[in-house]
Amino acid sequence: MFSKEVAELLQKLNRDENKDDLKIISIQTNDMLNSKIPAGPLENKWKNYKSTCKLVNPANKRKIEVIVVGTGLAGASAAAALGELGYKVKAFCFQDSPRRAHSIAAQGGINAAKNYQNDGDSIYRLFYDTIKGGDYRAREGNVHRLAEVSGNIIDQCVAQGVPFAREYGGLLSNRSFGGTQVQRTFYAAGQTGQQLLIGAYQALERQVALGNVDMYSRHEMLELVMIDGKTRGIICRNLVTGELERHFGHAVLLCTGGYGNVFYLSTNAMGSNVTANWKAHKKGALFANPCFTQIHPTCIPVSGDHQSKLTLMSESLRNDGRIWVPKKQGDNRKPNEIPEEERDYYLERRYPAFGNLVPRDVASRAAKERCDAGYGVGTSKQAVYLDYADAIKRYGKIEANKQGLANVDEETIIKLGKEVVKEKYGNLFDMYEKITGENPYEVPMRIYPAVHYTMGGLWVDYELMTTVPGLYALGECNFSDHGANRLGASALMQGLADGYFVIPYTIGNYLADEIHVKPIPTDHPAFADAESKVRDRIHMLMNIKGTQTVESFHKRLGKIMWDKCGMARNAEGLKQAIKEIQQLKQEFWSDVRIPGEINEMNPELDKANRVADFIELGELMCIDALNREESCGGHFREEHQTEEGEALRHDDKFMYVAAWEMKGDHEWQLHKEDLNYEVVKPSQRSYK
Amino acid sequence: MEHKNINVKLKVWRQRNSNDKGSFETYDANNISTEMSFLEMFDVLNEELIRDGKDPIAFDHDCREGICGMCSMYINGRPHGPWHANTTCQLHMRAFNDGDTIVVEPWRAKAFPVIKDLMVDRTAFDRIIQAGGYVSVNTGNAVDGNSIPIEKDKADASFAAAMCIGCGACVAACKNSSAMLFTSAKVAHLALLPQGDPERKSRVVNMIAQMDKEGFGACTNTGACEAVCPKEISISNIARLNMEYTSACLTSDK
Ligand SMILES: Cc1cc2nc3c(=O)[nH]c(=O)nc-3n(C[C@H](O)[C@H](O)[C@H](O)COP(=O)(O)OP(=O)(O)OC[C@H]3O[C@@H](n4cnc5c(N)ncnc54)[C@H](O)[C@@H]3O)c2cc1C
Ligand code: SF4
Ligand code: FES
Numbered sequence: 001m002f003s004k005e006v007a008e009l010l011q012k013l014n015r016d017e018n019k020d021d022l023k024i025i026s027i028q029t030n031d032m033l034n035s036k037i038p039a040g041p042l043e044n045k046w047k048n049y050k051s052t053c054k055l056v057n058p059a060n061k062r063k064i065e066v067i068v069v070g071t072g073l074a075g076a077s078a079a080a081a082l083g084e085l086g087y088k089v090k091a092f093c094f095q096d097s098p099r100r101a102h103s104i105a106a107q108g109g110i111n112a113a114k115n116y117q118n119d120g121d122s123i124y125r126l127f128y129d130t131i132k133g134g135d136y137r138a139r140e141g142n143v144h145r146l147a148e149v150s151g152n153i154i155d156q157c158v159a160q161g162v163p164f165a166r167e168y169g170g171l172l173s174n175r176s177f178g179g180t181q182v183q184r185t186f187y188a189a190g191q192t193g194q195q196l197l198i199g200a201y202q203a204l205e206r207q208v209a210l211g212n213v214d215m216y217s218r219h220e221m222l223e224l225v226m227i228d229g230k231t232r233g234i235i236c237r238n239l240v241t242g243e244l245e246r247h248f249g250h251a252v253l254l255c256t257g258g259y260g261n262v263f264y265l266s267t268n269a270m271g272s273n274v275t276a277n278w279k280a281h282k283k284g285a286l287f288a289n290p291c292f293t294q295i296h297p298t299c300i301p302v303s304g305d306h307q308s309k310l311t312l313m314s315e316s317l318r319n320d321g322r323i324w325v326p327k328k329q330g331d332n333r334k335p336n337e338i339p340e341e342e343r344d345y346y347l348e349r350r351y352p353a354f355g356n357l358v359p360r361d362v363a364s365r366a367a368k369e370r371c372d373a374g375y376g377v378g379t380s381k382q383a384v385y386l387d388y389a390d391a392i393k394r395y396g397k398i399e400a401n402k403q404g405l406a407n408v409d410e411e412t413i414i415k416l417g418k419e420v421v422k423e424k425y426g427n428l429f430d431m432y433e434k435i436t437g438e439n440p441y442e443v444p445m446r447i448y449p450a451v452h453y454t455m456g457g458l459w460v461d462y463e464l465m466t467t468v469p470g471l472y473a474l475g476e477c478n479f480s481d482h483g484a485n486r487l488g489a490s491a492l493m494q495g496l497a498d499g500y501f502v503i504p505y506t507i508g509n510y511l512a513d514e515i516h517v518k519p520i521p522t523d524h525p526a527f528a529d530a531e532s533k534v535r536d537r538i539h540m541l542m543n544i545k546g547t548q549t550v551e552s553f554h555k556r557l558g559k560i561m562w563d564k565c566g567m568a569r570n571a572e573g574l575k576q577a578i579k580e581i582q583q584l585k586q587e588f589w590s591d592v593r594i595p596g597e598i599n600e601m602n603p604e605l606d607k608a609n610r611v612a613d614f615i616e617l618g619e620l621m622c623i624d625a626l627n628r629e630e631s632c633g634g635h636f637r638e639e640h641q642t643e644e645g646e647a648l649r650h651d652d653k654f655m656y657v658a659a660w661e662m663k664g665d666h667e668w669q670l671h672k673e674d675l676n677y678e679v680v681k682p683s684q685r686s687y688k
Numbered sequence: 689m690e691h692k693n694i695n696v697k698l699k700v701w702r703q704r705n706s707n708d709k710g711s712f713e714t715y716d717a718n719n720i721s722t723e724m725s726f727l728e729m730f731d732v733l734n735e736e737l738i739r740d741g742k743d744p745i746a747f748d749h750d751c752r753e754g755i756c757g758m759c760s761m762y763i764n765g766r767p768h769g770p771w772h773a774n775t776t777c778q779l780h781m782r783a784f785n786d787g788d789t790i791v792v793e794p795w796r797a798k799a800f801p802v803i804k805d806l807m808v809d810r811t812a813f814d815r816i817i818q819a820g821g822y823v824s825v826n827t828g829n830a831v832d833g834n835s836i837p838i839e840k841d842k843a844d845a846s847f848a849a850a851m852c853i854g855c856g857a858c859v860a861a862c863k864n865s866s867a868m869l870f871t872s873a874k875v876a877h878l879a880l881l882p883q884g885d886p887e888r889k890s891r892v893v894n895m896i897a898q899m900d901k902e903g904f905g906a907c908t909n910t911g912a913c914e915a916v917c918p919k920e921i922s923i924s925n926i927a928r929l930n931m932e933y934t935s936a937c938l939t940s941d942k
Contacts, residue, residue: 170838
């Protein structure tokens with residue numbers, strides 16, 4: 001078996017070098033995961049589930065308490081929906097308000113199979129595109145459900161007053177996004193995430209006002225509380241006072257977002273972290289496909305060592321912009337001085353059918369390939385151009401026609417075109433100019449891929465429950481719907497699907513059997529135990545009093561991950577990375593310096609708690625990447641590619657979800673969930 | 689883009705917690721690349737402070753791309769610093785010259801108590817939203833998204849108001865610490881849409897009442913809010929709010 005090979009490799013690595021530092025990693029497999037996908041034809045599964053799942057009657061709902069950790073799109077929508085149903089909800093976030101969750105930053109849009117454009121869209125096609133885009137590593141049942149509820153999301157958001165872009169006739173406008181050939185993306189300029197989150201936030205605040213939800217902002221969950229094998233609450237730290245608090249819940253929902261910040265530099269908000277998920281993982285929740293990370297092709301390149309985060313230029317820019325590099329290596333001319341025939345529009349060249357709209361993983365690797373081959377641009381040479389000159393002219397001509405102008409000169413056309421582009425993408429162009437000091441209406445933007453999204457996450461079944469009873473995971477923090485690569489505009493859809501339309505049904509199926517459980521007082525020994533564990537860890541961290549800052553460790557971790565577990569991976573590099581991360585962990589726990597006190601606002605301590613968990617996660621990601629000896633979606637193993645350099649899957653060996661169980665320090669056990677494709681026939685993805 | 693390294697002096701407000709009196713402290717930030725963002729300059733300074741065994745400067749931030757509304761520094765007498773339509777996190781060091789002294793303070797308003805250094809408590813804004821900044825529609829009750837066409841102009845105007853990021857710069861800039869721009873942006877966002885219509889009256893009345901209760905000041909139309917708003921929320925929203933308020937009071941049958 002392959003996994004034995006990997007185990008042997010790792011053990012050999014451990015024997016060869018630094019015997020003392022490294023512990024043995026055991027990898028075994030067994031196939032016991034039950035995804036609870038309902039029986040029956042694909043299109044009836046969700047319908048049947050909904051009509052047969054257990055319900056909790058209204059009087060009993062009032063007696064049941066649910067904890068929602070995280071109030072981004074997934075958490076805010078879940079907390080609001082559960083509050084509306086009558087559950088007693090407590091919601092938590094680490095920002096000062098739920099309105100500031102990372103979801104706020106989503107730019108481009110949200111997909112839904114409405115077929116308002118009459119261009120051939122359907123639930124099946126959205127389902128199919130998502131499965132294919134995910135490179136056949138997602139569950140059919142989940143993805144079909146996602147496509148089924150996608151339309152309801154748009155309806156719900158419109159009803160809440162989300163001001164989506166509209167056409168002159170007053171109807172909703174759509175645009176296209178990578179990896180698809182229909183226009184199904186709904187948007188609000190370049191601020192779709194903001195508008196959707198504000199909608200969910202308002203729904204949540206309404207429930208707060210009604211007394212159905214208690215909101216705890218500036219709170220961070222640091223431990224899960226288990227009683228008799230079931231999730232019964234959390235321990236969290238009040239970030240303002242530093243105090244630890246105990247909270248009971250009949251069930252706990254983690255809606256804590258993705259872990260892209262394990263790479264230090266990513267497009268995620270600075271505070272995005274894996275801590276809540278990692279605590280759950282340590283309590284037995286399996287972590288699925290941790291190595292599936294998405295590198296987004298269009299981000300503003302790194303400018304120097306001071307860089308603290310990377311900024312995304314929405315994928316929607318690829319609709320109209322053209323991506324190119326000079327045909328000559330090391331060409332130092334200014335972009336506008338390079339004549340048309342000396343430009344290589346490499347995506348259009350390599351992928352004529354999808355052109356600049358190939359999926360993200362494909363576009364990112366193509367950019368890396370050009371830069372590695374010496375065609376990169378800008379001072380760092382780690383960038384390609386995203387050019388709007390053609391689009392400006394094209395829109396200018398259309399606008400001139402619309403306005404009935406005859407014989408217009410080039411200058412007027414460009415002026416009109418710029419106005420159209422400004423209306424469509426103005427805020428993105430402004431953002432680019434603020435960061436780089438360059439005007440993208442005049443010179444092409446420089447872009448490079450950056451870590452953006454994590455498809456991996458806590459393993460959940462069809463009901464979104466993790467392997468820990470009563471513990472659910474929603475939104476980006478679960479692994480469920482995007483396989484090995486997420487299509488643009490599908491994360492917002494998934495977060496809101498999970499929160500508004502899935503969990504309200506599936507949680508009832510569990511809670512129906514909990515109605516006789518009285519709220520457990522938080523002086524129960526399990527709460528005391530969990531709290532003292534958290535307290536001990538914080539004291540341990542504070543007492544290291546070493547010499548290196550938390551930030552410096554995070555940066556080093558990020559560099560290891562980006563170099564060896566980033567856009568391209570190979571066995572040698574991954575083994576090296578595992579070793580380096582283990583050493584980094586030791587160093588962190590013996591030499592980190594955290595200033596300040598425990599019982600006060602202490603952002604460095606908050607960060608230390610998060611970085612400590614990122615380090616452990618980094619190791620698991622590398623192990624997972626090493627185990628998956630194939631290339632699929634965002635996971636590209638250099639040893640496994642076609643002659644043309646495309647990802648080469650090995651469906652015979654890896655058509656499964658890799659779900660890891662933590663067994664101890666540096667020790668994990670692999671569980672597999674086989675993926676069965678009953679409707680779609682997996683094939684080599686082709687966007688040519 | 690050309691870049692260089694500069695040295696600047698920072699006068700920063702330090703305050704341990706809400707009970708502490710607080711005072712300015714001066715720091716040198718040397719060798720700062722003009723390509724850095726303002727917050728990255730703070731990162732560099734904080735790393736130095738930690739290495740020197742001092743307490744780093746606490747400030748709020750998260751997205752670092754001008755959308756979450758978390759960052760909130762009052763820089764050289766102006767919320768979010770010198771650039772127009774900009775947030776602190778989007779400000780870059782090329783806005784400054786070698787040798788400049790930069791004064792950095794937290795938002796100052798009774799309704800925004802300081803938590804630590806440059807961090808303030810803005811939960812008053814959440815409570816204003818709780819008072820009525822929503823449409824009362826339960827999940828699953830919605831009709832098809834295209835069943836009610838909305839004039840593009842109205843939808844666009846509503847969106848322009850909905851772009852508010854809740855940062856509080858408007859309050860910080862206002863000599864009365866009024867929250868009118870923030871509140872009016874929400875009232876306008878929802879009043880311009882058919883979905884917001886049924887609750888128009890109660891919404892404006894309740895939100896204003898909450899605003900007063902939180903201790904925000906009255907609006908005397910100085911326009912400082914609009915001038916500093918990173919999202920260019922128009923002061924005409926305040927006029928709309930006043931209109932909505934008056935008509936709600938006149939026609940209220942309660
Ligand atoms: C720049 C950018 C642009 C994007 N654009 C798009 C797009 O156009 N379309 C699209 O579909 N997707 C897009 N995405 C992806 C999408 O935004 C995210 O995947 C999605 O918003 C995640 O939502 P979430 O609710 O799962 O998590 P988040 O929004 O990340 O929320 C996490 C929540 O958890 C809380 N939290 C975390 N840890 C703890 C803890 N320990 N204790 C307490 N609270 C905690 C946080 O406070 C927060 O409230 C984009 C992502 C980025 C980075
Ligand atoms: S109105 Fe402008 S300044 Fe005031 S909170 Fe909103 S975005 Fe900030
Ligand atoms: S950090 Fe989000 S707006 Fe500045």
